[in-house]
Amino acid sequence: MGSKIERTYEQAKSAWEAAHPPRHYLSVADLNAQSARAVLQLAQAMKTATRNGEELYRFSRPVALALIFEKPSLRTRVAWEVGLYQMGAYGIYLTQADIQMGKREAVMDIARNLSRWVQAIVARVFLHSTLEELARFASVPVINALSDREHPCQALADLMTIHERKGEQPLTLAWVGDGNNVCHSFTLLGAVLGHRLRIATPEGYEPNATIIAKAQQLAQQAGGSVELMHDPVAAVADADVVYTDVWVSMGYETEREVRLRHFQGYQVNTALLKCAKPDAIVLHCLPARRGEEITDEVLDGAQSAAWDQAENRLHTQKALLALMLG
Ligand code: CP
């Protein structure tokens, strides 16, 4: 490791330590503006290094992580496994078929066992309460890889992508579609970093009221705002960023027919995108249901930043882990 590279990590680490860093990362609300910026700045430097065939941070001791997935994944799993490999750490992929959390063994006992072998637990779960239970009984950090409530690792990649494309100025960020887990984490992190958020959902699909109250409080402290609405055109008008996600999240498949009906009019298509700023970027956490919440034309178009966003899952997760465990 060159000394400039070492200094980059040391600077991010001291900013992180000074910012009351969390022991676990279950929600974006576990971060503040300082700790979030430390992750994003380190992730940007790590991206440059990795693209140059170097690694900015490698563990100097043996580090293994349990990667628990109760639901399918492409991006989250691959970004964790590749990231751990690049940092000289090891990940053990555990599906529900392997460990059957809460069925074969109590969640608290799994947390206690894993804590004796691994240095952190990453978990994608149906119920957010499962993560809270893992965190309560684990003696190692627990990181949320998606729950019904939040997707906080995704939000780090989202805001990194926005900063890369638009700089760190306050921006208007429009969310169109389901007020779901991804919406919650994106809104919280956008608020922490002082952006103006407009969230358009159909009636009955608004984001969680407690999370929005928290986001509004955070936005106010940072000079931003969070507004809920039902009109996608009003949300997108002059926006810098337009973000959507699937209408039927994992775990909601039985509601598919009724959701498809309720979300008509919320598609991110060329006509809607024309209402945003001409240089607006489009985000999607992926996987996308092409032709439902987003058209091919928009997802594959010049304004789409979805592939950068997917790449940035790697760099942000590596930065988070280097700061949490380094
Ligand atoms: N965005 C995201 O988390 O993708 P996966 O479900 O494929 O991990």
Ligand code: NVA
């Ligand atoms: N809201 C989606 C995100 C997938 C990454 C889901 O929970 O299925």
